[in-house]
Amino acid sequence: MSHRGGALLLLAVLLTACAETYKIRPIQLDESAALTIAADPLLKQVGLIGPRRSCTMAVTLNDVQARVLEVLPGSGSEYCLGFYVSSGALALPLAELRGLIAHGLAHLVLGHARTSAASSGSSRARARGYVQGRPHSLEEEAEADREAARLLTTAVGGPACAGLGQVLERVAAEGDRWSEWTEQHPQTPRRAIAARGLCAGKR
Numbered sequence: 001m002s003h004r005g006g007a008l009l010l011l012a013v014l015l016t017a018c019a020e021t022y023k024i025r026p027i028q029l030d031e032s033a034a035l036t037i038a039a040d041p042l043l044k045q046v047g048l049i050g051p052r053r054s055c056t057m058a059v060t061l062n063d064v065q066a067r068v069l070e071v072l073p074g075s076g077s078e079y080c081l082g083f084y085v086s087s088g089a090l091a092l093p094l095a096e097l098r099g100l101i102a103h104g105l106a107h108l109v110l111g112h113a114r115t116s117a118a119s120s121g122s123s124r125a126r127a128r129g130y131v132q133g134r135p136h137s138l139e140e141e142a143e144a145d146r147e148a149a150r151l152l153t154t155a156v157g158g159p160a161c162a163g164l165g166q167v168l169e170r171v172a173a174e175g176d177r178w179s180e181w182t183e184q185h186p187q188t189p190r191r192a193i194a195a196r197g198l199c200a201g202k203r
């Protein structure tokens, strides 16, 4: 399916192992709506969707309370962008979900992509829908936060920028629930404060 906004394409993934960690199931309508509402303004801002351009997004949904979301490069012709996301992340308030997507999209825009959609590789990688490379460096994290703040402000407006600091505060507060995400996106104690500083005065 495809239209002039973000469309979602479900990646069918068969689970053969890791059933406790990976409970891949089709994305539900309300979850799909939450993801689309949060992502669309950002995708428009970076030119992935527009009046004459549609973007089919491949989504792998892991039905676990852990919070994780990775924005993955497209496959070329089949889909323009991929998401690996948990239902725990989709349950975030809109501003925080959007902040998380903006951070992931910023890595792609900045050419930091160290993950790719899993068409081959280990069963673990296939189960979660992407192959994880090395974790991002602290410099890349800081750079992606700056770009995410810029994206949120230009795509949605100054107040939306606060979602980045809010979600990073939650990462710190919820600890282990974010361990899969923080493996790829290393945290520092002052990161949420730094993100709030990036958004200060943006109204």
Ligand SMILES: [Zn+2]
Residues within 6 Å of the ligand: 103, 107, 136, 140, 141, 144, 184, 185, 186
């Ligand atoms: Zn990151």
